[in-house]
Amino acid sequence: xxxxxxxxxxxxxxxxxxxxxxxxxxxxxxxxxxxxxxxxxxxxxxxxxxxxxxxxxxxxxxxxxxxxxxxxxxxxxxxxxxxxxxxxxxxxxxxxxxxxxxxxxxxx
Numbered sequence: 001x002x003x004x005x006x007x008x009x010x011x012x013x014x015x016x017x018x019x020x021x022x023x024x025x026x027x028x029x030x031x032x033x034x035x036x037x038x039x040x041x042x043x044x045x046x047x048x049x050x051x052x053x054x055x056x057x058x059x060x061x062x063x064x065x066x067x068x069x070x071x072x073x074x075x076x077x078x079x080x081x082x083x084x085x086x087x088x089x090x091x092x093x094x095x096x097x098x099x100x101x102x103x104x105x106x107x108x
């Protein structure tokens with residue numbers, strides 16, 4: 001029995017994937033500018049929530065470009081990618097041994 005191997009990186013670029021990638025790049029630039037507003041920067045909770053939301057959107061958008069959503073089950077993968085991308089900074093809380101959003105220096 002032959003095994004079929006998918007090489008996603010050898011797939012041809014489609015107009016859809018190029019437009020989606022361009023849109024993702026534009027979203028990243030706009031989100032970065034929005035996260036720098038003083039209103040966001042002055043509120044620790046708003047900054048953390050906004051940053052995690054942006055990470056989640058980027059994760060979902062990126063993964064949907066990679067897999068090209070074709071079936072209902074792909075949505076689960078996209079949501080998982082978004083979740084994982086949004087919790088990417090959780091290690092900072094473990095290192096700080098605190099749930100506080102205030103900056104704390106960590107010493108070895």
